[in-house]
Amino acid sequence: MTEIAATDRAAARRLVLPLALAQFIASYAATNMNVAISDIAHDLDTTISALQTTITLFTLTMAALMIPGSKLTDIWGRKRCFLLGLVVYGAGGLLATLAWGIGALMVGYSLLEGVGSALMIPPIYILITVAFDDVRTRARYFGVVSGAAGLGAATGPLLGGFLTSALSWRASFLGQVLVVAWVLLLARKITDRPREGAAVPGFDVLGAVLSGAAMVCLVLGFLSTSTYGWLTASKDLDVGGRTVIPEGSLAPVWWLLLAGAGLVLWFFLHVRRGERSGREVLLRLRLFRNRTANLGLGTQLAQWLTMQGSFFVISVFLQDARDFSAIETGLMLTPATAGILIAAARAERMAQRLSQRSLVVAGFACTALGMALLLALVRSDSGFWSFLPGLLLMGLGLGVMLTASVNVVQSSFPDSDQGDISGLSRSLSNLGSSLGVAIAGSVLVAAQTRAGHPFGVALGVLTGFALLGLLLAWLIPRDSPAGRLPDRA
Template sequence: MPKTPDTALADPQRALADPKRWKALVFIALAQLMVVLDATIVNIALPTAQQDLGISDGNRQWVITAYALAFGGLLLFGGRIADLWGRKRTFIVGLAGFAVASALGGAATGEAMMLGSRALQGVFGALLAPAALSLLAVMFTDAKERAKAFGIYGAIAGGGGAVGLILGGFLTEYLNWRWTFYVNIPFAIVAAVGAYLVIREPESARNRSSLDVPGVILSTLGLVALVYGFTRAEHAGWSDGLTVGMFIASAVLLAAFVVTESKVKAPLLPLRVLTERNRAGVYLSLGLAVIGMFGLFLFLTFYLQVVREYSPVMTGFAFMPMIVGMIVGSTQIGTRLMTRVPPRLLMTPGFLLAAVGMLMLTQLDLNTSYAGLIMPAQLLLGLGMGTAFMPAMSLATHGVNPADSGVASAMVNTSQQVGGAIGTALLNTIAASATTSYVAARAATAGDAKVLALEGMVHGFTSAIWWAVGILVIAAAIAFTFINTGRPDMSGGTGAGEDAEDEVRIPVVAH
């Protein structure tokens, strides 16, 4: 039987697949783990580092915010640099820079050096993260293999944060907070050397156009203003003049960015990357889901350490069910079903299952059973998010021109970073407001002030978790509504036989 055009396209791609692509995946995954670990590992070490370096309570948040601003603000720029300069080169430079910045953070002698090193980590992380994801997109061209590769990547992206809590607990409790920075260095060296030796980026995937400087400036300033607006709202309030000013500035700058991108010859973010409904659905739903997840990490960490008086190491291990759930959901459920069912039938139930797990956590009180409620809730959360993450990561570059895969990958990272910043600020503000109201209403009749404070804290957490449940349900609705692509083998299998069914599963094609 004659081959369909799709099959004819697929054969040479399969024949030319990089023989070292699976080795390359090991080093790409290692780099991704390092970046995700860094997002949570510093949280555990922050109280000790603050005391050692004499950082004021008012400036403490900047240890987190400096990283988030640089990383979130520069991701689109980093993605386009990867497309223009070469993803392998950008990846290795990002790793080397991240290692140097981590060494500076570990050796910090004061507040300024610490904050500077965190901002520098964010800069190089913004080069590294989109380069890693887009390398996967251009190296794995067969859909079955892509499913496995993105399954591993998705599990690390989802579960790495919880691993950071465990590692951060061990390093802080048994060594020194400085090791939460130094631990990045061996990760970066191994990943960079491995990448240099085994990654062979397809030359045809390079983008030779010039850099859109106005787009870089407008997008960076717009995203920085947005992230800073949310992080400031957390401690200064939503009605604070500078907070409101940041949101207005962000809206104006990002609107100007969109107008600029529609007019320039070689845009930083080609609007075709955003206007394709499947990718738009991924960016929106994943950003919303991350809002819920980031808030939960923070609340559960405080609940376990402050209310239940767990040690940092015990707190880290208490997150193990979520890690296990994410790994199983991503590598077993997501990977096995991705080439059999449409992505929205994985992402929608995944987000809803996570919402059920989150819903269970609205029942937290001072004496909640870990085994009876917290552990099963985390398992459901992990399974749901792991199942949804895998097709989401793969769809981030769905149907995109390979020359734009870096900036498309940067968009999924941007949605996660902005979602994380929004989630931490929004849910924290809701929790703090609910706690204040609860304590004020009961202060006159309360017997034990300490117990009342703890009850108020838990009430604040559960109030915010209800919001997280709603946000996850909205993420599920967006995934179901926007994402309409079928399973990969549904496009072009016109009776070419069983072999052709596998051969036509090529999600990344040049237009």
């Protein structure tokens, strides 16, 4: 019996290791750029605003394509999509390494790495869900992968800062290419369990276009506020040499948000018509009738918005207000990294003792408290110790809820729906990341020009989103897949 169990554990490690490494590198890519903003801007003769857009477009590309990428796992197969995503991601990393200007960096990093992530991330969570029937075991390996995601996001500033200071920001992208090559070698041993249910007859192209375009409009709307303001346009918006929105009229953000809302409505009407006529659709409407999953998805969006936005604000503060180097910025964020690591290491034990709902609630409460401590203690001349308690609590809170919220959502649906819900889950997580950086950047600009104290204002706004996530977590039903996981047999 022990020998069989050891064999099972070895097989699980062969499956989970490449998946965790792939998730780590995708999350690392979303935060390592923050500490190298000044170096890249100088090297490529561009602006911090252009680099903010580049970072946002990376997570936006993932958000827009994650649902279509997940649907392709049902058509092409989970392992094939995972491998294809790694190849596209690696090509993007290589182009970003050799980038000669901001345009090449956007194509390599924002576009190709974003497309590669959209193909390889949904299979990660689907493969784990279908490979482990027991919720406790699934929680353990979700903990490994979610811990890798949090670790990648948290170590991005530290490792990226070290590579940028010791070698070059290009070394960070080259390192991603090498890790992807290693994952490709490990992934050859992955076994993909046959998909349950009927074969997928086709791909919903219009649904993919509508969902992606809606997300693009929503995120670009918030991005536009950095240049054109929130209420009225601070200058003319020109497209093709013609003024589309004149200065003093309603700001572009509201037109883009309206367009995004219209596209969302069109998407749902399209899906409903498709389901009634028996056609294949991008997402089944029944996914949105599960209250537990809906609230879990809301917590995922809030937690990634809070994390990515906060890391962006703190990194820009350290480099702009304190004139820190890339490595100094990464080192200052070490307590958050440590907090995520500690929480990830105890994910399985916490899942046995507490309900998943309780973990998400505790995670948001801890994160919000950490952010409040940063607002209370940190000043423009503060030392490391004033950052320590707030960043550590933020890291602990984020690490506690990353695994739990994923488990709440994925465990709410049978294997036949894992492709759809995995894509929706990861799409909203990346949408949260995009919105976090976009909103944080726009608030920084607005507060700088109007009220002063831009970093405090931006962090205060993000704390509000953490409290909103706490409210959503509190509303998760107690008698749901978020309940206590079964004890060890």
